[in-house]
Amino acid sequence: MLVKDIMRSPVTVIPTGTTLGEAFGLFQSRGIRHLPVVDQGRLVGVLTDRDLRATTSNLSGTPHTAGDPVSTAMTSPVLTADPLDPVEDAARIMRAHKIGCLPVMDGAELVGILTGMDILDALILLTGVTKPSSRLEVALADQPGELARLTAFLASRNINIHSILTCPGPGPGGALRTVLRVDSNQGRPLAEALRAVDFEILWPPPKPWPN
Amino acid sequence: MAALIYRPEYAGYDFGPEHPFTPARLAMLLDLLQSLGGPVSPIAAPAATREEILSIHDEAYVATVEALDRGEARPEADQFGLGTPDNPIFPGMDRAARWLVGGTLHGARLLMAASERRVLQLGGGLHHAQRGRAEGFCLYNDLAVAIQALVDHGYRVAYLDIDLHHGDGVQNLFYDNERVLTLSFHESGHYLYPGTGHIQELGGGTARGLSVNVPLEPFTGAEDYLEAFEAVVPRALDWFSPHVLVVQAGADAHFDDPLGDLALTTQTFQTLYRRILELADTHTQGRVLFTLGGGYEAQVVARVWALLYLTVMELPVPQKLPPDWLERWRTVLGPAVGQNLHDSEQTFPELGGREARTRRNRDVVARLLDSLCPLWF
Ligand SMILES: [Zn+2]
Numbered sequence: 023m024l025v026k027d028i029m030r031s032p033v034t035v036i037p038t039g040t041t042l043g044e045a046f047g048l049f050q051s052r053g054i055r056h057l058p059v060v061d062q063g064r065l066v067g068v069l070t071d072r073d074l075r076a077t078t079s080n081l082s083g084t085p086h087t088a089g090d091p092v093s094t095a096m097t098s099p100v101l102t103a104d105p106l107d108p109v110e111d112a113a114r115i116m117r118a119h120k121i122g123c124l125p126v127m128d129g130a131e132l133v134g135i136l137t138g139m140d141i142l143d144a145l146i147l148l149t150g151v152t153k154p155s156s157r158l159e160v161a162l163a164d165q166p167g168e169l170a171r172l173t174a175f176l177a178s179r180n181i182n183i184h185s186i187l188t189c190p191g192p193g194p195g196g197a198l199r200t201v202l203r204v205d206s207n208q209g210r211p212l213a214e215a216l217r218a219v220d221f222e223i224l225w226p227p228p229k230p231w232p233n
Numbered sequence: 234m235a236a237l238i239y240r241p242e243y244a245g246y247d248f249g250p251e252h253p254f255t256p257a258r259l260a261m262l263l264d265l266l267q268s269l270g271g272p273v274s275p276i277a278a279p280a281a282t283r284e285e286i287l288s289i290h291d292e293a294y295v296a297t298v299e300a301l302d303r304g305e306a307r308p309e310a311d312q313f314g315l316g317t318p319d320n321p322i323f324p325g326m327d328r329a330a331r332w333l334v335g336g337t338l339h340g341a342r343l344l345m346a347a348s349e350r351r352v353l354q355l356g357g358g359l360h361h362a363q364r365g366r367a368e369g370f371c372l373y374n375d376l377a378v379a380i381q382a383l384v385d386h387g388y389r390v391a392y393l394d395i396d397l398h399h400g401d402g403v404q405n406l407f408y409d410n411e412r413v414l415t416l417s418f419h420e421s422g423h424y425l426y427p428g429t430g431h432i433q434e435l436g437g438g439t440a441r442g443l444s445v446n447v448p449l450e451p452f453t454g455a456e457d458y459l460e461a462f463e464a465v466v467p468r469a470l471d472w473f474s475p476h477v478l479v480v481q482a483g484a485d486a487h488f489d490d491p492l493g494d495l496a497l498t499t500q501t502f503q504t505l506y507r508r509i510l511e512l513a514d515t516h517t518q519g520r521v522l523f524t525l526g527g528g529y530e531a532q533v534v535a536r537v538w539a540l541l542y543l544t545v546m547e548l549p550v551p552q553k554l555p556p557d558w559l560e561r562w563r564t565v566l567g568p569a570v571g572q573n574l575h576d577s578e579q580t581f582p583e584l585g586g587r588e589a590r591t592r593r594n595r596d597v598v599a600r601l602l603d604s605l606c607p608l609w610f
Contacts, residue, residue: 154361154368154401154427180318182311207319207361207369207398207426208253210492225424226494230452230584 025112026105028144029126029134035060036069042078042095043088045069056123058132059096065125065132067098072122102127103136109144112136149203150185156209159225160216161197162188169200175216181206197222235351235546236343238336239263239275243356245329246372248321253492253529254370259356261531261562265539268555269574270548275355278339280331281378285338289377289406291365295327298372302327314367330372333357337375338382340522344477345386350519351510353545355538358481358526360400361427368402369426376481376524377406383477384412391475391517392416393466395505396483396526397493399430403481404444409437414445414473416466418458420486420495421448432601435608442608445469448597450590451494455501457594458486462505464598470516472609478513482506483526484537489569492529496584499575502537506544532570535562539574550574 035058036045045057049071059067069092077086077095086095103112103124112124116138126134146152162168169188176183182205191197206212213223244256266273286295297313301322310316323329333356340352359371376392380403383390392407394400394417407413422428436444447461470478484502486495497505513521523545528534536554543550554574559566571577 151428154429156426157424157428159424182317203428205317205319208492209424209426210494211253226451229494231488 023109023144023148024105025103025107025109025124025126025136026134028109028140028147029103029105029136030140031126031134033058033125033132033135035132036092037061038066038091038093040092041088042074042086042090042092045092046074046088049074056135056137057092058100058125058135059092059098060132064130065100065102065127067093067096068100068123068125069096070122073097100125104128105133109141113141113144116141148185149187149201151203153184153203153205155184155203156206156212157225158202158204158209158213158216158223160200160202161191161222161224162200164190164196164198168198172200172202172216172221175219175221176202176204176212179212179215181212199224235353236340236349237273237275237353237355237542237546238278238340239355240277240332240336242280242329242332243336245325246333246356247329248323248370252321252370254527257565258528258531258534259525261565262535262538263355264561265535265555265558266542268558269539269551270543270546276339276343278336280328281334281338281373281375282331285378285382286331286334286373288381289364289374290362294365298327298330298367313365314363319369320367320372326372330359333359334373334375334378337379337522337524340524341379341382341477341479344520344522345383345388350521351513351545352522353542354522354524355542356525358396358483358524359402360394360396360481360483360526361398361402363402363405369398370527371402374402374406376400376403376479379522380407380413380479383479384410388412388476389473390414390477390479391470391473392479392481393509394418394481394483394526395486396481397485397490397495398425398483398527399427399446399448400481401427401429404430404434404446407440408444409440411440411443413440414443414469414475416445416447416469418447418449418462418486420451420453420493423451425451425493432597432604435604442605443473445601445605447601449495450593452496452584452586453590453594454488454496454584454587455498455504457591458495458497458501459504459508461594461598462508464602467512467515468602468609469605470512475517477520477522478509478517480509480521480523481526482523482538482541484528484534485526487528487530487533487537489530489533490528492527499536499540503540503544503550503575506541510544531562532566535566536570536574536576
């Protein structure tokens with residue numbers, strides 16, 4: 023999944039001369055929180071609703087007013103993303119710098135914007151949680167072939183996998199926690215069948231009473 | 234007093250011998266009802282027409298089911314959720330599903346015509362089916378077709394779903410409809426299919442507050458379940474004041490069901506059925522339509538749904554299962570069936586972690602009511 027797959031486009035931009043009052047109007051009417059600021063087509067900054075609140079607040083020493091230009095309040099310079107960046111790289115940059123958006127540049131051209139909300143959408147899509155499904159959590163030995171053995175088992179039963187995520191378990195050399203969402207109402211029988219061929223199934227747990 | 238709807242054609246809804254949703258459950262049940270409560274003469278309802286199916290489902294989806302019904306190959310079937318391990322393709326599938334929808338719809342019509350107050354449809358309850366897609370063993374949503382007919386008649390409809398699984402199809406189809414209240418009690422979707430039914434799913438637009446979900450912890454037993462039920466359902470009905478109650482009475486929340494982890498007993502189900510009839514008397518002048526639903530352990534569903542029948546019909550509940558019935562269905566029932574209609578108290582063990590489970594279930598109900606109260610009152 024690449025940035026271009028989940029970015030918002032086209033993107034609303036404002037010229038440097040725009041007033042804070044006008045920007046506030048755009049935030050309200052479009053339900054957005056980030057406005058890239060351009061000077062003759064060139065990206066020069068981003069005005070966030072946080073920038074606007076902070077600089078215009080009566081609690082600040084010298085609050086800006088509605089007539090001031092956005093260039094006095096915007097964040098600059100700006101970190102940007104490339105449309106072909108993997109989503110996880112973009113997420114890592116946003117997290118590391120604690121920023122809520124990345125304007126997306128194709129060369130010198132602003133082609134979209136990626137926000138924290140888009141990253142959440144990507145997470146939801148990646149986990150397959152939007153489709154009716156059962157969730158299985160499997161502890162896989164961290165060695166070649168284990169994931170293949172798991173997916174081959176599901177394929178042999180014609181079970182479609184909506185998503186598959188893995189994360190390292192605790193401790194060095196620990197098992198990989200693998201979370202699957204499968205297109206089936208038969209998650210528990212599937213878990214029992216996997217247990218029968220020696221997979222360690224974390225969820226669903228075995229029934230605590232004899233069946 | 235109460236009408237029973239059933240016809241032998243329901244057995245045609247058959248995904249094959251390996252599939253959990255097997256029609257053998259119904260034949261066995263009907264035989265048990267006859268052995269227990271005397272002769273049964275159910276109403277044989279007509280199949281739903283194509284137009285009636287289209288009151289809920291997309292034309293492209295229905296046309297695909299029809300083509301598969303005739304044995305035509307449709308490579309795009311899987312886009313409609315068809316031809317999967319959950320929803321295999323079989324000849325006659327459109328017709329088979331329309332018999333089930335027809336029965337539930339007929340039940341709704343009996344209520345609208347005021348010729349009956351209580352109806353039990355011995356089949357259907359296909360609550361996962363979506364507008365343009367088969368889901369979770371459900372081809373056509375019989376409940377939604379019936380609810381739509383009741384709404385078109387001018388009724389406000391309360392839908393109550395006590396199946397193990399979230400009633401996602403019915404909820405989605407009426408999510409923005411201010412004439413329909415959906416209430417679903419189910420095992421939480423943390424790992425169970427379909428994964429939805431969270432307390433935050435409250436309905437859309439002017440129908441906000443009309444989708445109500447009570448997701449319960451795995452291994453939740455009778456006490457917590459009934460406590461949650463009492464905290465939510467009477468209040469919801471009181472506020473919404475529906476004309477009619479439609480109940481999806483799946484039996485898969487029983488502790489012996491192979492698909493799930495709720496831990497209800499036959500005793501819990503009987504308590505629930507009695508309470509639902511009481512609530513119908515209080516809130517809908519007794520108008521209530523029950524369907525069956527999920528339930529995948531033969532010896533459990535036969536006993537649970539026999540209790541549903543006896544309770545709805547106000548017949549005495551015998552202690553013993555008829556020996557001749559046990560003999561006839563011995564291979565289907567398996568060794569676990571025992572001699573009695575009810576679970577024996579010993580079959581169900583006390584589970585660990587009960588206090589933590591109860592606390593989490595109470596938290597969920599409290600948070601749900603916190604969200605609903607400002608919307609309701
Ligand atoms: Zn179910």
